[in-house]
Amino acid sequence: MSNSKDDQNKEKSVMNSNRSPPREASKLLSLDVTQEISGPENSSSPDFKIDKIDKNENVHHRNTIVLSGYSSRRVKYKKNEPSGGAVDIDADLVRNDRTLRDEDWFLEKIEKCKSSAFWPPRREYYFFIPPPNDVFIEVNEESEAILMTAQKKKLKKMKRAKKCVPGQMYRFGLSHPCADDVKYVNAFTVKTAKKNTLGCVYIPCPDNRPPRFTLLYSHPNGSDLSDHLVGVPSLIDIARFYRCEVYSYDYSGYGISGGFASEANLYADIRAVYEHITIEKHVDPSRLILLGYSIGSAATVELLRHHQNETNTKKAAGVILQAPPTSILRVIGGMVGRKKHLNKPTCCMDRFVTIDKIPEVEIPILVIHGKEDKTVPIEHGELICQKAVTTVPPEWVPEAAHDNIENCREVWKRIRRFVKV
16 A cells, blocks of 8 residues: 555554544444535534545545544444455444434334324323312412412423223323313223323213214314314313213324324224223224214224224214314325326325215214315215215315314204204
């Protein structure tokens, strides 16, 4: 080689000085120049520049790189073998590199949520057991906000459903330090056939009255339990308006529920909650109404189809589908301008194919859809009505879109008439 032995020893000593803990000369590591390079956060130079190596320059090592004004840690360290190949990654250096860990977490997260149907929001709630002599604090002034913050710091918060004790009832708290606890809500957990633990809530009938019926609510994809307990209308408002009891739950991967969001997990989730209501809580299915909103309608129809094929199984009283999509690919087709794809045969790659399952449901079905819905156009609701076996007159809500259909009084008045009949 063109380099002298002194130059080689000097280069090796520099490489060993940048490594912790030091390693023997036979285990020297080299930088893989094929990896992207970044630097520490406290770098004084804002400019990032990599000086290219002159091809005509004689270089001692094939992986030598030169950095100007920017040192690098985000690289892939590999051991050299006599053959010149590269083998295992240096686990210590990778483990201590926060950037790599963050990227691995990001890639793992998007891999688990491959389906475009799921967009879990950030968790904003927790379960807890109230302390003795616990009282609600209504935050209107700064002093009350300080008191609320201090009280929340003392609580043992359950931010993962798997940490909760099966059969134990909890209270529902909001993560914001000044937010009061949600009143009139009992929280609990159930375990699914997929081994995921779900966070669930139960709202009893107000004023300790006997409920007229039981409602099982399956929420849309971009929300969780906290949105439907503090929003308008909330599940508490619904229980008061209809004088009924309400059950709801978070899908796997949503809120504090374990696992990750997928079609198979979604179907296992609603089945576990349904069995909890009818078997453990002894609710007569003939007094149970199922309400599915958007992606929740796909879960509701799959549950009814599953029980429809079982013998000696009582049927639910009725089902309400709000803004139901016929299938995922049909929704995407509408977004890209395809208008004649709804009536075509289902593709083998399609998911949440409600349109093919709805003919198997024989209980009364009420479809509610907004005429201004751009996410899931009203044609989806109309097609489901055509395919349904036992349907009632639908409710097409004027000036209602996909996200605000629950804020229309026609919707709740129509549901009241449906339940009475």
